[in-house]
Amino acid sequence: MKFGGKSHKFGNDVNTDYIISGKYKFKTLDMKELAKHVMEDLDPQFYRKVSAGDFVVAGTNFGCGSSREQAPLAIKHAGISAVLAKSFARIFYRNAINTGLPVVECDTDQIDPGDELFIDLAAGVITNKTKGSNIPVKPLPGVMLKILNDGGLAPHFRKHGGFNLQ
Amino acid sequence: MGQTIIEKIISGHSGKEVHAGDIVVARVDYVMGQDGTAPLAIRAFNEMGGKEVFDRDRVALVIDHSAPSPNEGVSSLHQLMREFAAEKDFRLYDVGEGVCHQLLPESGRVGPGSLVIGADSHTCTYGALNAFSTGVGSTDLAGGLISGRMWFKVPETVKFVCNGNLPSGVYSKDLILYLIGDVTADGATYMAAEYTGEAIAAMSQEARFTVANMAIEMGAKAGLMEADDKTLAWLRRFSDQRYTPVSADTGAVYSRVLEYDVSWLEPQVARPHRVDNVAPVKDVAGRPVAQAVLGTCTNGRLEDLRIAAGILGGRKVHRDVRLIVAPASRRVLLDAMAEGLIQALVEAGAAIVTPGCGPCVGTHNGVPSDGETVISTANRNFKGRMGNSKAEIYLASPATVAASALTGKITDPREVPGT
Numbered sequence: 250m251k252f253g254g255k256s257h258k259f260g261n262d263v264n265t266d267y268i269i270s271g272k273y274k275f276k277t278l279d280m281k282e283l284a285k286h287v288m289e290d291l292d293p294q295f296y297r298k299v300s301a302g303d304f305v306v307a308g309t310n311f312g313c314g315s316s317r318e319q320a321p322l323a324i325k326h327a328g329i330s331a332v333l334a335k336s337f338a339r340i341f342y343r344n345a346i347n348t349g350l351p352v353v354e355c356d357t358d359q360i361d362p363g364d365e366l367f368i369d370l371a372a373g374v375i376t377n378k379t380k381g382s383n384i385p386v387k388p389l390p391g392v393m394l395k396i397l398n399d400g401g402l403a404p405h406f407r408k409h410g411g412f413n414l415q
Numbered sequence: 416m417g418q419t420i421i422e423k424i425i426s427g428h429s430g431k432e433v434h435a436g437d438i439v440v441a442r443v444d445y446v447m448g449q450d451g452t453a454p455l456a457i458r459a460f461n462e463m464g465g466k467e468v469f470d471r472d473r474v475a476l477v478i479d480h481s482a483p484s485p486n487e488g489v490s491s492l493h494q495l496m497r498e499f500a501a502e503k504d505f506r507l508y509d510v511g512e513g514v515c516h517q518l519l520p521e522s523g524r525v526g527p528g529s530l531v532i533g534a535d536s537h538t539c540t541y542g543a544l545n546a547f548s549t550g551v552g553s554t555d556l557a558g559g560l561i562s563g564r565m566w567f568k569v570p571e572t573v574k575f576v577c578n579g580n581l582p583s584g585v586y587s588k589d590l591i592l593y594l595i596g597d598v599t600a601d602g603a604t605y606m607a608a609e610y611t612g613e614a615i616a617a618m619s620q621e622a623r624f625t626v627a628n629m630a631i632e633m634g635a636k637a638g639l640m641e642a643d644d645k646t647l648a649w650l651r652r653f654s655d656q657r658y659t660p661v662s663a664d665t666g667a668v669y670s671r672v673l674e675y676d677v678s679w680l681e682p683q684v685a686r687p688h689r690v691d692n693v694a695p696v697k698d699v700a701g702r703p704v705a706q707a708v709l710g711t712c713t714n715g716r717l718e719d720l721r722i723a724a725g726i727l728g729g730r731k732v733h734r735d736v737r738l739i740v741a742p743a744s745r746r747v748l749l750d751a752m753a754e755g756l757i758q759a760l761v762e763a764g765a766a767i768v769t770p771g772c773g774p775c776v777g778t779h780n781g782v783p784s785d786g787e788t789v790i791s792t793a794n795r796n797f798k799g800r801m802g803n804s805k806a807e808i809y810l811a812s813p814a815t816v817a818a819s820a821l822t823g824k825i826t827d828p829r830e831v832p833g834t
């Protein structure tokens with residue numbers, strides 16, 4: 250999987266209430282509608298600033314808080330191709346993989362807002378085109394790569410009739 | 416090699432001895448979803464080609480987060496859940512029955528050694544019953560509903576040893592807030608927490624739920640305790656099933672062991688907008704409060720209502736404060752009525768809302784206004800959590816919330832005379 254786009258940068262501990270507020274997520278299953286409110290409490294203009302393929306870039310503990318799968322889904326439906334962070338909260342991490350949103354652990358200090366990035370997930374490299382540098386990526390566990398390669402857990406189940414991870 | 420509690424429970428459910436770092440597919444004993452997560456899970460269930468749930472006695476859906484429904488969007492999602500549960504013929508807990516994390520323990524189907532997944536992050540609550548229970552998202556929930564299995568990475572364990580006894584006026588909520596403040600919001604990410612020591616042993620079973628409930632607030636996958644006579648006695652009220660408690664081996668390997676002397680602990684509060692922004696109540700005492708909330712899966716049990724009624728009984732809530740009380744379940748509400756606690760709280764000026772999540776997650780039942788300060792017994796104070804990003808949420812024990820409702824400002828409960 251390869252993606253190119255620009256960086257939208259956030260800090261540490263971006264919780265799922267910030268990603269998509271509870272007041273919206275309980276109302277609808279329409280992810281396109283939810284996507285309009287993604288990150289709203291941190292940056293009310295965020296949805297309008299995103300171009301398809303862009304990246305969310307953050308510090309530590311991205312996605313902490315509730316188990317709402319609407320969080321990775323709303324990010325994905327806003328046009329974001331992957332989330333890059335120093336570390337992720339575990340339920341968000343699982344949910345992202347399960348819904349087919351790539352999540353990448355790396356040193357995000359090397360990325361500034363607006364930097365042009367190119368990512369090759371299989372090769373495990375991020376190229377920061379703005380800075381002309383490469384950033385090493387912590388590889389995904391094999392189990393997660395398998396689910397992600399199938400397009401998420403639902404397609405994985407459809408393909409294999411259940412878990413086929415060993 | 417010695418094993419921790421979680422390593423033993425996962426071993427027992429995957430048919431082989433596992434240790435931290437292993438990735439396994441394990442059998443699950445119970446699968447739960449709530450109205451914020453189940454609708455997406457139903458969609459995923461259908462996408463996955465699901466036909467039936469793996470065992471109709473081991474799954475449940477709960478309508479608690481926005482119950483009763485505040486608008487037609489939510490109503491149609493509730494309807495989707497009701498139809499799904501009826502069609503697959505399993506238990507749905509409807510409006511008024513309570514918060515999922517109170518209902519599962521009360522169902523008698525979760526106990527020592529159980530492995531439970533719930534599509535709600537505070538599923539870690541049943542760790543207080545010596546179970547490995549953890550929060551997952553909707554797609555995992557769907558996978559669990561279909562297969563009765565789930566994949567896990569066996570986590571490392573950080574052990575919290577709490578020595579000494581909590582002073583009077585200081586509660587299990589103060590302890591867990593203190594621990595979260597100490598290790599921070601990601602201090603146990605990807606790990607399990609084990610809570611042990613004199614202070615845990617001395618706690619009632621209800622008080623222990625509060626500690627396990629907030630394990631996720633330090634990033635943990637689970638917050639486990641050993642089972643003792645109190646645990647088993649508590650469970651016997653709801654089930655006659657026999658459980659075998661799971662203890663850690665003496666040679667168990669921990670990533671960290673943290674020791675605390677809790678005998679000096681004071682009432683604590685988490686300040687806006689982070690759960691790990693913890694300070695003694697005295698540091699923020701005097702701040703005017705507009706809304707006080709007693710309830711949620713953290714502190715909506717009988718003992719919590721008893722503590723609050725002990726402070727508010729025969730007195731009046733300050734006229735500038737709205738006190739909202741959400742009992743954790745219908746059972747809790749009935750027990751509290753039988754004990755006269757509801758009478759005492761309502762006479763003091765409390766508004767009682769439907770057993771369930773109450774105003775915790777901002778969908779209904781008490782969204783604060785701009786600039787207002789809320790003091791709540793809940794577990795999260797993120798900006799916007801209660802539905803308004805311009806409100807300030809402080810988290811505290813039921814005693815601190817009741818004392819603050821009484822005086823109209825954040826108050827150390829030990830300073831209220833006659834309590």
Ligand code: SF4
Binds near residue numbers: 515711772775793794
């Ligand atoms: S009471 Fe609050 S924290 Fe607990 S399950 Fe409900 S919304 Fe979540």
